[in-house]
Amino acid sequence: MDTITRQDRITLKNLKVADFASEETLCFTATVMFDGRPIAEARNDGHGGSTFVRALQGQAALLAQAEEFAKSLPPASLDVEREDDEPLLIDMTLDFLVDQLADAMHAERKLRTAFNRDIGNKVLFIKDGRLLFLKGIKLKAIADRAAYFAKLRSRQDQPIVILAELPADEAFAIWKQHVLGDKPR
Template sequence: MENITKQDRITLKNLKVADFASEETLCFTATVLFDGASIAEAHNDGRGGSTFLYALSGKQALLAKAEAFAKGLPPALLDLDQEDEDPHYINITLDFLVDELADALHAQRKLRAAFSRDIGNKVLFVKGGKLLFIKGIKLKAIADRKAYFASLHARQAQPIVILAELASDEAFALWKRHVLGENPD
């Protein structure tokens, strides 16, 4: 889940999404940060209109700097899936960038939630380049995971990687690569 524009000066926090109200665009509210400082509140009603930005008290100058920074970013290539046409570009504005960040953050959260459900409910492992699980066995129900994983490793003719034995971020990256394909972004 990668947003169109690569930059790290403008970020979001406190993103709240109303999926039920999202029609043409993502319905959300968020706090916009510029260089780590909260500068504005953003919201989109999800009906295809613009994202509105309101400067926090005393932050109008920082909001103007953030808007200037966004306008200085290179135009974004839009993938419109139109064959035999020249590529389409859009100039970056702060509201466009905030939309992209909200979409990317929301998609990342949904992906993390799906991973958490999988890792908590299944004994996931990679064998022969495929992500597999043991049907009917819930990871949460295994009392002695170390012994269970050791016996699982011993029963395999080829090496396996059990996701529950990995650090959370490493397990997530491996899971994502197998669930989304070779290029998960």
């Protein structure tokens, strides 16, 4: 699924994914939050069935409110090829929204892990709008990074952006844009 329903009232916390058990769907457990309060436990066994959402003790009324809120959201448009070229629309439900949130969180975690591996092991930089790295040079092995980066810049015929010099979130956004081909948001 390429897009996630945009809203900020329902979120997940304590997401645990079992990739090895995920077959048809993502196998996970998570705590469902509604307006910042834990209201339910969600789980999916990863075999293509539904996600089960069970109210935490004393939270049944809030779970019902969350379900009503989820139903009020616009239908999700799935990117599925159809003969009539019309998008496949699915009415929003709480369990479907929880699936979307779990998928998005898991994908983001996997991307973040790949980024952390790259940023820790490579001297990554942007030159001519392309993400490049120095082959055979480990970032962790550079003792005086400031001097090394200054020397690297001096050898370039045009300005470069070295990702290790940027705040982590900014470096991640740039890396993600180049790796996934995403447009900046």
